[in-house]
Amino acid sequence: MRIIDLSQPIDASGWEPDPITHEVMTPAEGARHMSEEMREHFGLEFDPAELPGGELLSLDTLTLTSHTGTHVDAPSHYGSKSEYGVPRHIDQMPLDWFLRPAVVLDLTDAGVGVIGVDRIKAELDRIGYRPRPLDIVLLRTGADRHAGTPRYFTDFAGLDGPAVDHLLDLGVRVIGTDAWSLDAPFTHMIERYQRTSDRSALWPAHFAGRRREYCQIERLTRLGSLEQPFGFKVACFPVKIAGAGAGWTRAVALVEE
Incomplete structure (x- = not known):
């Protein structure tokens, strides 16, 4: 088959009557974000530098x-x-x-x-x-x-x-x-x-x-x-x-x- x-x-780069916004959180930014969220919501301390390359996961936020x-x-x-x-x-x-x-x-x-x-x-x-x-x-x-x-x-x-x-x-x-x-x-x-x-x-x-x-x-x-x-x-x-x-x-x- x-x-x-x-x-x-x-595609946020294309023309739209209602424009798209596409924000990307890089894997390094994702590591820092996770560390901050763990501290704020669960009282856990975690240094993102402990992760391989200091990176966790990327995250895309779109408005469309x-x-x-x-x-x-x-x-x-x-x-x-x-x-x-x-x-x-x-x-x-x-x-x-x-x-x-x-x-x-x-x-x-x-x-x-x-x-x-x-x-x-x-x-x-x-x-x-x-x-x-x-x-x-x-x-x-x-x-x-x-x-x-x-x-x-x-x-x-x-x-x-x-x-x-x-x-x-x-x-x-x-x-x-x-x-x-x-x-x-x-x-x-x-x-x-x-x-x-x-x-x-x-x-x-x-x-x-x-x-x-x-x-x-x-x-x-x-x-x-x-x-x-x-x-x-x-x-x-x-x-x-x-x-x-x-x-x-x-x-x-x-x-x-």
């Missing part, structure tokens, strides 16, 4: 949102209420949603804006595949080439409401994208709404989750490295953050050889 990494790193890097959105992210009941948080989602056969749809010709249901149907027809219940559908838009730059948050395509509903009608419960969002860019949606006064233009993919329970994987990468559009599984277990609307994931494709 080949394991193909589909996840972006959490649960939507930084490759992550899974939970139903509670889409709103506080839903038509089907109380939306579940990420720690409440069934794990069997996140290890499933998957299909990748090549939508790299979509440009910037909205991808409609006809385009989704056409790509499924082209590759000769009909998603089965609980299959994971991955959208390859090519947006990941801009990851780490401001363009990643403005130059991509997202699904409209009917496209999401079509996949949910087929029994799909996890939809992934290599773009920053499963919806179109903020600027595109808001400009379209201001031009048309059509509220369905505003976050239709996310708001579909207020009507029907499903999860999104956002900020995937390397979907083009999958040689076949289906015939593989994806593992994308979200980190179990109590009461959270999303959790980071190390998404991978599992390809039998």
Whole structure:
């Protein structure tokens, strides 16, 4: 079995609308920190110089949102209420949603804006595949080439409401994208709404989750490295953050050889 990494790193050097802070306590600093903590909390004296090289362990402290890097959105992210009941948080989602056969749809010709249901149907027809219940559908838009730059948050395509509903009608419960969002860019949606006064233009993919329970994987990468559009599984277990609307994931494709 080949394991193909589909996840972006959490990288404080890249551009983010909500900047990441990443502080590193070196092994030598960790030794001194441990000595101070032992003295303060337990009344124990320990000289860090007794340790090999005067070092203990490093420690990383990060400040970031649960939507930084490759992550899974939970139903509670889409709103506080839903038509089907109380939306579940990420720690409440069934794990069997996140290890499933998957299909990748090549939508790299979509440009910037909205991808409609006809385009989704056409790509499924082209590759000769009909998603089965609980299959994971991955959208390859090519947006990941801009990851780490401001363009990643403005130059991509997202699904409209009917496209999401079509996949949910087929029994799909996890939809992934290599773009920053499963919806179109903020600027595109808001400009379209201001031009048309059509509220369905505003976050239709996310708001579909207020009507029907499903999860999104956002900020995937390397979907083009999958040689076949289906015939593989994806593992994308979200980190179990109590009461959270999303959790980071190390998404991978599992390809039998």
